[in-house]
Amino acid sequence: SQQGEEDPQALSIQEGENATMNCSYKTSINNLQWYRQNSGRGLVHLILIRSNEREKHSGRLRVTLDTSKKSSSLLITASRAADTASYFCATDTSGNTPLVFGKGTRLSVIA
Amino acid sequence: GAGVSQSPSNKVTEKGKDVELRCDPISGHTALYWYRQSLGQGLEFLIYFQGNSAPDKSGLPSDRFSAERTGGSVSTLTIQRTQQEDSAVYLCASSPRATPTEQFFGPGTRLTVL
Numbered sequence: 001s002q003q004g005e006e007d008p009q010a011l012s013i014q015e016g017e018n019a020t021m022n023c024s025y026k027t028s029i030n031n032l033q034w035y036r037q038n039s040g041r042g043l044v045h046l047i048l049i050r051s052n053e054r055e056k057h058s059g060r061l062r063v064t065l066d067t068s069k070k071s072s073s074l075l076i077t078a079s080r081a082a083d084t085a086s087y088f089c090a091t092d093t094s095g096n097t098p099l100v101f102g103k104g105t106r107l108s109v110i111a
Numbered sequence: 112g113a114g115v116s117q118s119p120s121n122k123v124t125e126k127g128k129d130v131e132l133r134c135d136p137i138s139g140h141t142a143l144y145w146y147r148q149s150l151g152q153g154l155e156f157l158i159y160f161q162g163n164s165a166p167d168k169s170g171l172p173s174d175r176f177s178a179e180r181t182g183g184s185v186s187t188l189t190i191q192r193t194q195q196e197d198s199a200v201y202l203c204a205s206s207p208r209a210t211p212t213e214q215f216f217g218p219g220t221r222l223t224v225l
Binding site: 031033035041043044045088090098099100101104 | 115144146151152153154155156159167170202204212213214215216217218219
């Protein structure tokens with residue numbers, strides 16, 4: 001079964017607006033990552049946040065992690081049409097384990 | 112440098128046939144992962160190779176699925192006696208370290224079983 005569950009499943013916004021996607025997970029984690037997938041292509045790593053971190057920034061991306069609620073959010077500020085893609089959270093638990101992905105949020109940014 | 116490559120990019124096969132999917136990881140990456148993504152779904156872990164250690168096969172859905180990694184580099188995922196439910200995009204990823212960190216993904220192989 002999948003560890004992460006993103007919501008919303010789909011999000012449509014106007015260019016320039018902010019987009020917020022959420023991820024919840026079930027078990028304790030070591031790291032949480034966000035990936036982006038353009039249609040028909042492989043995934044691209046966006047950002048990694050460790051379990052002892054609460055917030056991380058990278059360019060227009062801001063990720064928060066609340067381990068007490070087992071949830072994370074990805075904020076994309078000043079969205080662009082090129083941000084249109086599916087976004088996935090992925091977690092790993094302590095030890096040598098592969099990533100467990102959620103089902104993703106499909107973001108559409110309308111110019 | 113070159114990223115992760117996969118071949119073929121698309122494969123159409125008939126039910127019951129065997130297929131082989133290939134992954135060339137980034138040179139020097141010790142860890143290699145195979146995932147499956149069904150339409151509109153997230154990624155489902157299949158198998159994980161780390162160096163010379165025995166692979167983690169815990170995600171393989173049935174004994175029709177197997178994978179090899181020769182010489183610690185190229186990997187082949189084999190599906191025997193394909194079924195229609197095997198239709199999906201098969202994604203390969205590699206990473207430079209043993210513990211899961213950033214993974215670098217290939218473009219995937221889209222498998223269609225008729």
